[in-house]
Amino acid sequence: MSDLKKMYTTIQEDPFPQDLTVTLGGQTLVFAKKTWTIDGEQKGLRYGENPDQPAALYQLKDGALELGGVRFRGPGRGLVSALTEEHMIQAGKHPGKTNLTDVDNGLNILQYLSARPAVVILKHNNPCGAAWSAEGLAKAFERANLSDRIAAFGGAVVVNRTLDKATAELINAGYFEVVAAPDYEPAALEILKTKKNLRIVAIPGLAVLADYVGEPFLDVKTLMDGGLVLQFSFRNRILEVADFLPAKTETKDGKAFTARAPSPAEAQDLLFAWAVEAGVSSNSVIFVKDGATVGIGTGEQDRVGVVQLTIHKAYTKYADLLAFERHKLSIHDLREKAASDPALARSLAEIEAQTKADRGGLPGSALVSDGFFPFRDGVDLAIAQGVTAIAQPGGSIRDWEVIQACNEAAPQVAMVFTGQRSFKH
Structure with a gap:
């Protein structure tokens, strides 16, 4: 067992060259391999996705790249790739690929959330909880963490404001592997450094992520045969509430369908949710309530299936919060102990009944979908859980049917179109 554990801390010797040159149609980009001297050892990444x-x-x-009249992000704009030893305030060991890509996806989401203090907690390159709050970073972290307390365990925390003492205390109350912020208050660092295995990273560019919005980078996908797919990176067209499109359509026989417009509060939740959606693996939906995620469904093969999965996850997380509040146990630990403890069994039954009655905390939430709804079934499922507003790309031949589902709901559910899909494969 001790030998197996060593593979997670052993640095792989990498055979990659110091320089990488890419030429596209006469335009040349030059890259340099990153290494860091940590504990007297100069190495690059510890390993890739696996040890x-x-x-x-x-x-x-x-180098510089311009394609189709669009200029791509150039040198001097580095964020995660520009990290130095100075930025790795507490490294523990050389970083692995997954540590950095989780943080990178946090930046990918936070670039659209500069208006308020915001927090994203990520695991396996997907957000498990996200929130923003005018009340400050600590409140945003608390709500992001409670969005999915179970999945947040061992995750990466990325914030868009200087990390303060109050937020550091909340982070230290749990277990996280990485925390990234534009800067840290001295008192916050003192607290965070008590967790010796916590990687503490400063990324100054986190404070100016809004400057990166709309500026694409070259997105490279590698096929298993060694081939390449090049694409422009995703550029979010929904940067403010006014960017949403009215959900309206007309059938072949000329019948018009128009959905209710969202209230200002609903529109803000849809705006926030669509920003988070930029960092979620498709096929996905997200439930959001009052500026915090309630349920994030990722990577399902069908649209109605991902709604079902996300509702199930929301119920589980809601029951877990009740179990933790009452017994300081996760819902899974409570179920195990309830098998031999009659008092805990009664409490578990009460928690499950309350979770069902409260519909997992979903009533009053807003829903976004990264792709259009091909049928109304997914929308009907969400409406049955108390969703009041929905944003989706639009463009299905059955948009009329989906809008009709919203209009038939009592009370009527709002819907807007984003006019773009947000798939992330």
Whole structure:
């Protein structure tokens, strides 16, 4: 067992060269491999996605790229790829690929949430909880963490404001592997450093992420045969409430369908949810309530299936919060102990009944979907859980049917179109 544990801390010797040059139609980009001296050892990435995969991180150092009249992000704009030893305030060990890509996806989401203090907690390159709050960073972290307390365990915390003492105390009350912020208050660092295995990273660019919005980078996908797919990175067109499109359509026989417009509060939740959606693996939906995620469904194969899955997850997380509040146990631990403890069994039954009655905390929430609804079944499921507003791309031949589902609801459910899909494969 001790030998197996060593593979997670052993640094793979990588065979990758110091420089990488990419030429596209006469335009040349030059990248340099990143290494860091930590505990006297100069190495790059510890390993890739798994401990037996050598890996390397490269930073764009020189060159410019323009395609179709669009200029791509160039040198001097590095964030995660620009990390130095100075930025790794507490490294513990050389970073692995997954540590950095989780943080990177946090930045990908937070670039659209600069208006308020915001927090994203990520696991396996997906957000498990996200929130923003005018009340400050600590409140945003608390709500993001409570969005999915179970999944947040061992995750990466990424914030868009200087991390203060109050937020540090909340982070230290749980277990996280990485925390990234634009800067840290001295008192916050003192608290965070008591967790010796916590990687503490400063990324100054987190404070100016809004400057990166609309500026694409070259997104490279590698096929298993070694081939490449190049694409422009996703550019979110919904940057403010006014960017949403009215949900309206007309059938072939000329019958018009128009959905209710969202209230200002509903529109803000849809705006927040669509920003988070940019970092979620498709096929996905997200439930949001009062600026915090309530349920995040990822990577399902069908639209109605992902709604079902996300509702199930929301119920589980809601029951877990009740179990933790009453017994300081997770819902899974409570179920195990209830099998031999009659008092806990009664409490478990009460928690499950309350969760069902409260519909997992979903009533009053807003829903976004990264792709259009091909049928009304997914929308009907969400409405049955008390959703009051929905945002989706639109463009289905059955948009009329989906709008009709919202209009038939009592009370009537709002819907808007985003005019773009947000798939992330």
